Amino acid sequence: MVRVGVLLGLLGSAVPAWAILTIEITQGVDSGLPIAIVPFATDARNFPSQDVNAIVQADLARSGRFTPLDPRDFVSRPSDDRQVIFKDWRIIKAEALVIGKVKPAGRDRWQVDFRLYDIYKEQQLAGYSYTVPSNRLRAAAHQISDIIYEKLTGEPGVFSTRIAYVTREQNGRKYRFRLQLADADGYNPVTVLTSPEPIMSPAWSPDGSRLAYVSFEQRRPVLYLQDVLRGTRSRAAEFNGINSAPAWSPDGSRLALTLSRDGNPEIYVMRLSDLTLTRLTQHPAIDTEPAWSPDGQEIIFTSDRSGKPQIYRMRADGSRVERLTFQGEYNAGASYSPDGKMLTLVSGVAGRYHAALYHLSAGVLQVLTDTPLDESPSFAPNGRMILYATEQGGRGVLASVSSDGRVRQTLKLQEGDVREPAWSPFNRSTPIN
Incomplete structure (x- = not known):
């Protein structure tokens, strides 16, 4: 693994008051x-x-x-x-x-x-x-x-978990992007990385100790692995073309990702011990946004091989590819629920994009929100809530909705936009005593 050899100076640094997420509960708490x-x-x-x-x-x-x-x-x-x-x-x-x-x-x-x-x-x-x-x-x-x-x-709570997200603030014609971590309630934000170029697709390792993300700080997409506690990071993928959409395997030993190193966006799996790559898809369409099943046996992904983006599933070795979603014009950005029974994804019709659930056993799509520009849905580790990005008043905000659609809330900054949310796994650290 190529070492960047830096301890990011802003990791754990204080952030301005406007950068603290505030929560507004909008539905379903009575x-x-x-x-x-x-x-x-x-x-x-x-x-x-x-x-x-x-x-x-x-x-x-x-x-x-x-x-x-x-x-x-x-x-x-x-x-x-x-x-x-x-x-x-x-x-x-x-x-x-x-x-x-x-x-x-x-x-x-x-x-x-x-x-x-x-x-x-x-x-x-x-x-x-x-x-x-x-x-x-x-x-x-x-x-x-x-x-x-x-x-x-009878279910574990998620109040000790954390969320990762990307903020964007504008100063004249210039932008500043920050990759940040905070408690699940928006408090105690710390900045992992600040860059004048976009930061995308943060993804937590299964033990919560590392983040994979894509940064354009070199004016091209580079996939980094970040040690959350130590602040060190390493480059995992910097091939020509697209390096995007990292997803950790359940055992933390591999990443599924999208690369266009061979000319077309395809799904690959990288073994992290030696960065060895295995190509899984072989199709002239765009294949992207992979996500592992909880048992590590399957990978879902987004592909436009049917003409428009839809969700597909394959074995973890790339075999047995099948289309899952048929309802709606657009279905993308899917990930599994912790119990493997559902997917959360973005479903679009007539230019409106909503956070949704796909029930695997029934093959039924359930739209959860009425906001028109949702993206990047992420399950809480107990499967009870879904965190996603959307727009409110022309600004990017985070929102969450319960898996039954009954409870809704928004998380927003005083200034700037917030996007690309990812909910951490359970906190496995020793209990406080």
Whole structure:
């Protein structure tokens, strides 16, 4: 692997306030499980700015699976197990209860305790204690949200995951592009790369430690692999012509990508240990945007071999190519759901392009949005939400929609455009304690 030999100076650097994504929930947050989240008790005089209780409440509301109840309706405000009176919460029709404390644990460190209760069974479902520095309080709050979500739904939460995306700001006739990473709620953005030329197609490795992306900083498309923690990167593909659309294999050992090194855009697989290439498609049409199935046995891709872009599927060795989508004039940019049962993609009719689902077993296409210019849909690692790019007021924004289409929200910057979203896999790091 050819080393670039640089530690990107902006990795982990602060970003201006306008570059922080803000979330607006636009639909579907009032029909979830009623949950009472009591403001976390504290006797600290200099409590840090991160409000653990507020972060947990925002996380759960944003999921669409919960309806946090108004604290003004609470009959009591317990902070430990002995103070919990279950009938107080049945009065306001709460089905779950969260209580907690935050207290100093040394210089710039805090102990965060919380408990989760099932109101009708009158039993504790979870109880944890974390000791964290001030700058990790938000991470602790997200982990609490993940635990609550999993205990009450049986599915893992995604509040501790991250998103990658590309921003574009204009200064006169010049543009500045940034590849950024942020928490799933838009907080804590860091810049991976700044360039006057476009950055495209960020893709997370299965363990979340690396990003593949395409940068035009050399005035031509070059595919890079970025170590997210160390900041180092390497060139993976810089052939003549197109180097684009990287997609990691489930075991992280290979990339599927689009190259035109032989004259026509085709799907290749690159073995990352030695950068060996295997060409999978052999067709005069354009073949692009590969994505692996969760078991690594199949690859889907976009091709116009039928006249217009549609989704095709083949074995991971390039055999048994078949067309999947027939509904709609345009279907492109597909990727698998984590369970392998669905695809998310962009479906277009009459010049309008919507984020959609394709149900593999039934062969049915389901449009999820009514915005006209959607692109780059990406599943959350639990499959419950889909993150995508769209336009609002003439600017590029990110949006998300639940896989049932019921919950919608937008993520936008104060200034500039944001595009090319990619949702990280689950955070596999050691739990905070």
